Amino acid sequence: MTTPSTPPAPPAPPVSTSPPVLAADGVTLAYGPVPVVHGVSLAVDGGGTGLIGESGSGKTTLARALLGLLRPRSGRVLYGGADLAGLPRRRRAEFRAAVQPVFQDGSEALDPRMSIGASIAEGLTAHHRLAASARRARVAELMADVGLEPGLATRRPHRLSGGQRQRAVIARALAVRPRVLVLDEPTSALDVTVQARILDLLEGLRAGHGLGYLLITHNLAVVDRLCRTSHVMFAGRVVESGPTGDLLARPAHPYTLALRDAVPRIGGPPPAAGGRTEIAPAGSGCPFRLRCPLADDTCRELAPDPRPLLGRTVACHRAEEVLDGAVRR
Amino acid sequence: MIEIRDLVVRAGGRVISSVPELDLAAGRCTALVGESGSGKTTALLATLGLVEGAEVTGRVTVCGTEVLTASERALRDLRGAKAALVMQSPQAALNPVMRLGTLMRRALARHGVKGAAARARAHEAVSAVLLDPAVLRRYPHQVSGGQAQRFALALALALGADVIAADEPTSALDVTVQAEVVAVLRRLRDERGLALLLVSHDLALVSTVADDVVVMKDGRVVESGPTARVLTEPAHPYTRDLVAAVPRLKEVEL
Numbered sequence: 001m002t003t004p005s006t007p008p009a010p011p012a013p014p015v016s017t018s019p020p021v022l023a024a025d026g027v028t029l030a031y032g033p034v035p036v037v038h039g040v041s042l043a044v045d046g047g048g049t050g051l052i053g054e055s056g057s058g059k060t061t062l063a064r065a066l067l068g069l070l071r072p073r074s075g076r077v078l079y080g081g082a083d084l085a086g087l088p089r090r091r092r093a094e095f096r097a098a099v100q101p102v103f104q105d106g107s108e109a110l111d112p113r114m115s116i117g118a119s120i121a122e123g124l125t126a127h128h129r130l131a132a133s134a135r136r137a138r139v140a141e142l143m144a145d146v147g148l149e150p151g152l153a154t155r156r157p158h159r160l161s162g163g164q165r166q167r168a169v170i171a172r173a174l175a176v177r178p179r180v181l182v183l184d185e186p187t188s189a190l191d192v193t194v195q196a197r198i199l200d201l202l203e204g205l206r207a208g209h210g211l212g213y214l215l216i217t218h219n220l221a222v223v224d225r226l227c228r229t230s231h232v233m234f235a236g237r238v239v240e241s242g243p244t245g246d247l248l249a250r251p252a253h254p255y256t257l258a259l260r261d262a263v264p265r266i267g268g269p270p271p272a273a274g275g276r277t278e279i280a281p282a283g284s285g286c287p288f289r290l291r292c293p294l295a296d297d298t299c300r301e302l303a304p305d306p307r308p309l310l311g312r313t314v315a316c317h318r319a320e321e322v323l324d325g326a327v328r329r
Numbered sequence: 330m331i332e333i334r335d336l337v338v339r340a341g342g343r344v345i346s347s348v349p350e351l352d353l354a355a356g357r358c359t360a361l362v363g364e365s366g367s368g369k370t371t372a373l374l375a376t377l378g379l380v381e382g383a384e385v386t387g388r389v390t391v392c393g394t395e396v397l398t399a400s401e402r403a404l405r406d407l408r409g410a411k412a413a414l415v416m417q418s419p420q421a422a423l424n425p426v427m428r429l430g431t432l433m434r435r436a437l438a439r440h441g442v443k444g445a446a447a448r449a450r451a452h453e454a455v456s457a458v459l460l461d462p463a464v465l466r467r468y469p470h471q472v473s474g475g476q477a478q479r480f481a482l483a484l485a486l487a488l489g490a491d492v493i494a495a496d497e498p499t500s501a502l503d504v505t506v507q508a509e510v511v512a513v514l515r516r517l518r519d520e521r522g523l524a525l526l527l528v529s530h531d532l533a534l535v536s537t538v539a540d541d542v543v544v545m546k547d548g549r550v551v552e553s554g555p556t557a558r559v560l561t562e563p564a565h566p567y568t569r570d571l572v573a574a575v576p577r578l579k580e581v582e583l
Contacts, residue, residue, distance in 0.1 A: 054503035162365070190363035191530060196574035218504055221576035248578055262508040263531040263578060266560050270515065271508035271537055 019081030020045045021179045021212055022066060022099055024073035029061050037062050037236045039075060044180050044207070047228030048213045050244055052220060052259065058236040059216045063182050066214065067101055068092075075234060102166075109159040109169045116168045117143075117153030123175035142171040145208070147201060163194035167201065174205070179214040199225055220263055224248060232256045235287040237279040242312025252309055252319040253291045254327055286317070287323035293327050294318045330492050330524035331376060332356055335387035338368070338375050344548050345383065345528045346371035351543060351553075355491065356517050358525035360539035360556070362532060362571070368548040373494050373528045374385030377414055392491055410440065415495040419477040423469040429480055430465030436488060454487035455480070457521070458513045475506035479513055486517065493517070494526045499534060507534070514538050532575050536560050544568045 020043040025248040029037040042049060044066075053059045065077055066068040069085055077084040079095045087095060103109055109306050110119050120139050124130055130138065140150050146167040157165055166186065173181055183202070187195040203226065205211060215226050223244055230244040232255060240253035251257040261272040286304050289295040298317050306315040309323075316322065331353040333562040338346040346368030353359045361369040374380050376389055378396040387516065389396040392411040394403060408414065416422055424432060430451065437447040441490040452462050464472055472480065478498055485493050498514070515538055517523045529535050535542060536556055543553040552565040563569045 054505065059464070192532070192576075193364065193574040195568055195576070199576070219576065220504075221578050224578055225576065258505055260578070262505040264511070264531070264537045265578070266533050266536045266572065267557070268533075268576060271455075271504075271511055273505075273509040273512040 013019060019078065021080060022082075022214070023074065024062065025078055027062065027072045027077060027197045028074045028197070029058070029065055029066055029070060030073045031061075034238065035073060040231075040233075040238050041075075042231050042238070042241070042267075044212045044214045045229075046210070046212050048206070048215060048226045050223035050227035050230035050234060051214065051216045052218065052223055052230055053233035054218055054259075056235075057233040060184055060232050061215065062185050062233075063101075063216050067099060067182055068095060084106055097176040098179045100176065100178040100181055102169055102173055102181055102183045102186050105189050107162075107165055110165060110172075112157055115156055116148070116160065118167065120153075120175055123172050130193040139173070142174055143168075145174065145205065146171040146199075161194070162190050163198060166190065166198055170198075170201070170205070174209060177209075178211065180214065182214045182216070184216045185218070186215070188217065188219065195222075201320050202226060220248060221258060233258065237287065237315065238306070238313075239288065239315045239316065240312060241306075242310075242314075246310070246312060250323060252312060252314040252323050253288075253316045254294060254318075254322050255288050257322060257327055258291070286315075288316075294321060330394055331526060332390040333376065333387070334389075336372065336375060336389055336496060338371050338380055338383050340383040340388075340546075346375065346545075346548050348372050348543065348545075348550055353524045353526055356518060356522040357541070358514070358539045358541065359541045360527040360529055360535040361543050361545060362529055362535055363545035364530060364571075366434050366547065367527045367545040369545045370496055371548075372545070373496055373526060375512075377408055377412060377494055377524065379408075401562070406408050411490060412492040412494065413488065415478070415481045415485065415492040415493060415498050416498040418501050419481040419504070420469050420472075420474065422481065423477060425469050428466055428468055429472070433484060433487060434486060438489060446498050450487050451483075454483040457516070458483045459509070459516075473506065474502050475509055478502065478510050482510075482513060482555065484519065484524075486521065490523065492524045492526065494528075496528045497530070498527070500529070500531065511538055530558060532571060536559055544571065 023043040024040050026039045027037060028035050028039055051059045065072055079087065117139050120142055121135050124138055139153060143150055143153060146193065148167050152164065152176055174203055187198050191197060199222065206213065206320060213226060215223060217223055227244050230247055231238045231241040232253065235256045240247060240256045247256055248260055251260060264271045284301055284303060286299045289299045292299065304315045305315045306313045309319055333348050333351040336348045337344055351359065361372055363369045371380060372479065375385050376391060385397055391407060394407045433451045434447055437450060442450055451465060455462050455465060460476060460483065464476055469477060500508050502510060514525060519526055527539060539556045541554065542556045542559050544551050546567050550567045554558060559568060560572055563572055571575050
């Protein structure tokens with residue numbers, strides 16, 4: 001396998017004053033009567049947006065809404081500033097090309113009966129009319145972009161490695177010239193050396209293709225590499241948002257802190273176990289209160305609203321104390 | 330507790346896993362690390378005599394039992410008591426129609442521990458893995474992945490295991506839950522003197538629990554030694570690649 005030449009291009013600064021390509025505005029989502037995502041707002045731009053959380057936090061459900069696969073119970077998904085729900089047909093088709101998913105397991109995303117080349121070409125024919133020769137040339141170009149040897153085009157997915165399959169999935173997503181990739185745990189099924197190369201690839205592609213990333217993951221280090229802004233979700237709510245570096249260096253929400261300190265590090269201290277893992281029952285009070293070492297009567301009675309603090313947004317009554325180091329390992 | 334000499338597993342004439350030498354004492358943890366296809370899981374299974382359809386040669390001694398020459402019955406006795414296997418998704422290994430307490434009681438009964446003695450043993454083991462004894466009344470689907478994994482460790486403890494062989498015991502778990510399981514593994518090693526043989530692809534995780542590491546690639550050991558030395562000053566280029574590839578959080582003050 002060849003390693004693509006990936007200049008370490010820093011993410012382009014968000015210069016635009018135009019609306020972001022993709023955004024959520026107060027989105028609430030539910031399966032049946034129970035909401036699983038509560039009033040989440042975020043924007044995806046060229047700096048990369050991270051969505052961090054554990055199983056059941058609602059991050060994948062939110063991603064489905066941002067891909068137009070799930071209609072919000074309330075709030076809006078915005079494409080170029082326009083509500084997805086009211087988008088005219090032609091703009092809707094444009095949206096479907098512009099926002100492309102890349103999921104965890106490449107073997108499930110590729111048709112096992114089709115060659116990789118045919119899978120990548122499928123996107124081209126679905127969205128553009130192209131002559132056969134032009135199509136072949138474009139497939140070759142896309143495969144080169146993601147570092148796949150041209151000879152692999154005739155192979156079926158099962159004859160590729162996990163990393164090669166994930167590259168093919170990325171190539172297929174790029175075929176329709178998207179503006180945003182929604183990456184849901186794109187590297188967590190891969191070996192660590194393969195994961196590192198896919199992250200290099202994603203970093204390099206961003207500048208070349210002018211892409212925005214929404215990266216959904218439980219892996220803080222991966223977010224740290226690809227996303228300038230991050231949102232931390234707990235129990236369907238964003239509990240802290242802000243510049244990724246600040247969030248991880250000095251968390252203001254006790255959950256962000258717990259997530260960070262649970263990450264094992266080579267040569268670091270043992271990961272901090274957080275005690276109980278329950279989510280407090282719905283209703284009044286902070287959903288994190290059962291796990292929070294600082295929870296007091298206010299936290300038990302009153303759910304904290306998100307508020308601005310030091311260039312970020314945090315939903316915690318006692319964020320100042322968290323910043324001051326009130327929670328010890 | 331575990332002694333391996335010249336272990337070689339061949340399938341179709343090809344070596345799929347080999348470990349020339351490994352010694353694991355009580356109260357210690359050794360981790361087999363490597364990527365998919367490195368042979369680490371095969372080595373673990375061979376240590377417990379669980380490899381089928383392949384030729385296994387060499388010498389493996391676990392808690393005094395010669396694994397490669399032992400009878401099926403002796404192996405069952407070994408695996409049922411002294412040496413426990415813990416897999417990646419414990420919920421799949423637990424009988425779904427039985428409460429955890431029933432599961433534990435039946436396992437103990439097979440070892441002749443019954444009634445009040447069994448109840449006491451179950452409570453003690455569950456507390457040792459930092460679980461609330463109330464989980465014994467639950468069914469496997471009613472507990473979280475982390476609780477199920479800790480219950481699997483409690484089961485091993487209750488049956489008197491001296492050795493726990495664990496294959497990626499935390500890779501299906503969220504990071505905060507993983508931290509709890511790691512805390513329990515460290516406790517079992519330090520306070521109960523259990524010997525842990527761990528298989529993992531996660532070097533950062535391994536660095537927090539293993540005393541020694543064995544780095545494997547394509548069925549062979551490329552490097553082994555004390556964890557601190559191997560992961561901070563890797564000698565083999567492959568180990569260096571592995572360590573370099575671990576995604577890192579930027580250095581933050583802690």
